[in-house]
Amino acid sequence: MMAIPVLFALLFVLQTRIDARAQAEAQAQEELMLRSPAAIEKMSLGYNSLLADVYWTRAVQYYGERFATPHATFGLLWPLLDISTTLDPKLLPAYHFGAIFLSQSGNSGADRPDLAVKLVKRGIAANPKRWGLYADLAFLYYWHFQDYKDAAAAYLAGSKVADGPAWMPIMAARMEQKGGSIDTSRLVWSQIYESSANEKIRKMALDTLKGLKAEEDEADLNNLADQYRQRFGRFPSSFAEMRDAGLLRGIPVDPEGYPYVLGADGKTSLDPHSPVVIPEVPKTPPPLPKD
């Protein structure tokens, strides 16, 4: 009988070694043995809804393991979400998750806004009465493709859904009139922050809003520095000089509380230690996905 706990202990040690090697290999080569959603659906023998939950949970864990990891790739995020939503077309959180994290770049997402659009459009086809999906589509067109016309059309389509919120037609009008402005971008990300239940998405939205605020502050401070130069013939050497000149009330800080840095050319920038990141909008937007 004593042999049993000893054997279990040996198995435990052996398994941890196997796991360590498997984990190292898994990070080197991302593996998903079955990638065909249609094949998996057939093999599910009618339990497709349960399998959808399994793949969705796996997608969330996959993303969570890689989020904010340097040089992380998200190659399996699309196949996992594709399978989940094929097995269960009404799995709404998967579409919202995909809209944000498939489209984000760097170590926050797969940098595939085209696949995000494809996923959300599929979601709309399966769930035409869900206004949130139209809002996600509008966000993708606005933020990643700078296509303000299609963004407005998506907001308008969402506003016609039975319980579509009152702000959607306003956003549609905003897209048409002031697409690309910081104010509009702030509205879009505010809506994402307020309408999402996913903590990671809310954090991303909040970080982006802070970045937009910083971008706006920099533009305002640059204007004030120009005004100082016009008055005194030179750029200010510090914010204290601008304050003493009556252009500022105090020393300006970014949304995380770090003081801005004033350059010799009058240009304001973020403190290098500040966690705030000003979102980058690509100068040349990627091509729109073909239907």
Next chain:
Amino acid sequence: MSTMSGVVAVNTFREAVRDRVLYNLVFFALLMIGAAILVGQISIGIDRLVIVNLGLSAISIFGLVMAIFIGVGLVYKEMEKRTLYSLLAKPIRRWEFLVGKYAGLVLTLAINTAFMTIGLAAALFYVGRPFVRSDASILVAVYFILLALALVTAIALFFSCFSSPMLSTLFTLGIYVAGIFAGDIRNFGALTKNPMMKGVTSAIYYLVPNFHNFNSIAAAAHGEPIPFALIWQNTLYALLYIVLLLVASSAVFSQRNLK
């Protein structure tokens, strides 16, 4: 159902309980407790969806395993143990014996399913969700699962009248899988544009029991209403098919030389 069939049914149920078949409920309870505790942390806002999917799928799978593995031995075991001969020496007709065995296993499955449904309701209650009107679709899904299990039991009983347990299991599983894919089989035939192939696949479609009719797990998980027309149509479909199989089983069994 005659009195003799009723007696056989009750004894079949008692045998199942004695064989500790209902112990699977313990495993199911542990599964639901584990799911209820874990699911909130990992499922990002779809805890109800996951618990309903997991619970209904488990009810279906556990029930299927019971229906097949007990069903295929319903007649065979009695013949193996030679108890069948003393039974049939009593004033009980062969078809009454079959109907009694069938009813006993279906009763076992129904009680098993009822307890599992209570477990599922408890798990939903634990995750802090109040019961709403749309939860009625969960009960309908459970009812459909029970209809499917009753149909599988009838198929298993049919094969057990003339085949060994191993072959009966394979045949029953094969019919079940064919029933799941019945729609696809017919679609393949339509795609070939060959009239004979179309005819054969259509015949298969209508001959095998269409188990995909009874699958409402996804609808129940999303709280969608299930049309009343589907409920009575599925009930009638299952009843007709079960009667057909019991008649066929009686015909085969009555002709069987038991010596």
